[in-house]
Amino acid sequence: MAQAYQIRAARALVNWSQTELAERAGISLSAVADCEAERGKTSPSTLEKMVAAFEQAAVFFTENGVERRNTATYDISGEGWWLRVLDDVYYELADQNAPEMLMLFADDAQSPPEVIEQLRKMRQAGIKMRQLVQEDNRYLMGPPGEYRWVPKPYFLNNVTLVYGDKVAVCAEDNTKAVVFRDKALATSWRNAFEMLWRGIVLAIPDRSEADETY
Incomplete structure (x- = not known):
């Protein structure tokens, strides 16, 4: 189980404030502060959430400390898993120049309200998006130029999803995502997306039939 000194060291390694760790882990600021100050006993579930947040940043806990790795693989599953994937995208891209998320084989019409709000938050933060969607799909919540049709x-x-140095793949009947933090892998997926964007996909949809937009 992670120790308080490891939490402090991991946070210093990625230059996060206690507030940022709390937001990324989905816990209260006081829980982070109490853990690091060793006030009382931190619950195992709280420690697990903090460790998971660090692993998403490729920081791993070792027997005697912490280390940052160039590559990492982790699952995002359970209740609200897709929102947590989008959180991962947001935090990965928030500080990058010209941030962009590439999305393959999505459908805006299947996005519930909470997902739509998260995507709006990402757009407001300056994150650009491009999507490959099914031929004749006109339910487009972004500008038509962000979409290309893929033959049925x-x-x-x-x-x-491809974002930063990460690729997130939905798995097990869309009940979780497997995320790979690997620069070479992300580059290869990005190149494949560009070939599809410029090659086999069909024309840009000429209009949207979405009930609302981003």
């Missing part, structure tokens, strides 16, 4: 025989509603 090649489309499967199983989303993959």
Whole structure:
């Protein structure tokens, strides 16, 4: 189980404030402060959430400390898993120049209100988006220029996201995401997306039939 000194060291390694760690882990600021100050006993679930937040930043806990790795693989699952994937995108891209999320094989019409709000938050933070969607899909919540149609025989509603040095792949009947933090892998997926964007995909949709927009 993670120790208080490891939490402090991990936070210093990624230059996060206690507030940022609390936000990324989905816990209260007081829980972080109490843990680091060793006030009382931190619950195992709180420690697990903090450790998971650090692992998403490729910081791992070792027997005697912490270390940052160039590559990492982790799952995001359980209740609200897709929102937590989008949180991961937001934190990965928030401080980057010209941030962009690439989305393969998505469908805006299937996004519930809380997902729509999260995507709006990302757009307001300056994160650009491009999507490959199914041919004839006109439910487009972003500007039409952000979309390209994929011919129906090649489309499967199983989303993959490419963002920063990460690739997130939906798995197990869209009940979780497997996230790979690997610069070379992300670059290869980004190149594949660009080939699809410029190659086999069809024309830009000419209008949207979405009930609302971002």
